[in-house]
Structure formats: structure tokens, C-alpha cells
Amino acid sequence: MADKDFVIIDSAREEEQKKVLEQIVADNVCPFCPENLKKYHKKPIIKDGKYWTLTFNQWPYENTKHHFLAIHKTHIEHLNDLLPEASQELFELFQYVSKENNMPGGAFLMRFGSNPEYGTYGNSVLHLHAHLIEPDLENQKGEAIRFKIGDPKNRKNK
Numbered sequence: 784m785a786d787k788d789f790v791i792i793d794s795a796r797e798e799e800q801k802k803v804l805e806q807i808v809a810d811n812v813c814p815f816c817p818e819n820l821k822k823y824h825k826k827p828i829i830k831d832g833k834y835w836t837l838t839f840n841q842w843p844y845e846n847t848k849h850h851f852l853a854i855h856k857t858h859i860e861h862l863n864d865l866l867p868e869a870s871q872e873l874f875e876l877f878q879y880v881s882k883e884n885n886m887p888g889g890a891f892l893m894r895f896g897s898n899p900e901y902g903t904y905g906n907s908v909l910h911l912h913a914h915l916i917e918p919d920l921e922n923q924k925g926e927a928i929r930f931k932i933g934d935p936k937n938r939k940n941k
């Protein structure tokens with residue numbers, strides 16, 4: 784077990800994602816820190832900001848038309864550690880891809896932090912990141928997109 788958890792394997796939604804998360808645990812590094820990102824993240828970078836790297840989600844949720852990811856460029860885990868300028872840049876980057884892709888609507892999602900007793904709030908990577916999602920309304924099958932917050936399965940003390 785690592786001294787510090789950077790990722791939560793139980794949050795993996797796909798087999799390939801689980802393998803990558805297991806490798807990250809074995810390597811004992813944060814996959815979203817800039818020096819490690821290239822090794823684990825295989826999607827192209829859309830924009831490289833001062834505070835955020837804008838890219839595509841490596842494992843987009845089912846029934847999504849677009850699933851973008853903004854990854855904070857230094858290792859922070861909590862909303863309260865965000866600088867006002869970084870918050871502004873995040874919205875500018877998401878507005879950029881929203882306009883580029885003519886998104887009529889969608890969702891902006893960000894989990895943050897972890898609970899010392901119970902673990903995370905559903906985030907598979909603790910390094911602060913945000914999602915911008917447009918559901919595929921035309922081809923949506925089955926259920927609505929599910930974004931887990933506070934999954935009891937991820938509890939440290941099961």
C-alpha cells in the first residue's frame with residue numbers, strides 16, 4: 784500500500800482503466816501531475832493554460848457526445864486551494880471547447896478532496912480536475928449519465 788493514495792482503483796469503470804490505475808498504484812505517483820501525465824494519459828492536449836491542461840477524458844462516460852477534462856497543473860486536491868485566477872481560466876477553457884463544439888448544453892462537474900475516515904467522494908484521481916460533459920441526446924440508450932458522488936463502495940473502511 785502506498786504511503787499516500789493518489790488514485791482509487793475501485794472507482795474504475797472499465798477494465799483497461801483498472802489496469803492503468805493498478806500500474807499507477809504500483810508506480811506510487813500521481814498520474815495527473817505534469818511530470819507523470821504523459822505516461823498514463825494518452826489523449827491529445829487541446830489547450831495548455833497557465834493553471835490547467837485541457838484534454839479529453841481517457842474513459843468518457845457512456846452516452847456522452849463530448850467529455851472534456853481540465854487538469855490543474857500543480858498538485859492540489861481541494862476546491863479551497865484554487866486561486867481566483869485559476870477558477871477564471873477554467874471557465875475560459877471550458878467556454879472555449881463549448882463554443883468550438885457548438886455545445887447546446889451539458890454539465891460542468893468537479894469532485895474534490897477526500898475524507899480521512901471514509902476515503903474519496905467518487906473521484907478516481909485525487910489531483911483536482913473538472914469535467915465538461917455533453918450527453919448524446921440523439922443516441923442515448925438506456926440510462927442517464929451517472930456521475931457518482933460519495934460512492935459507499937469506495938470506502939476505505941469497508
Ligand SMILES: [Zn+2]
Nearest residue numbers: 813816858910
Ligand atoms: Zn498530482
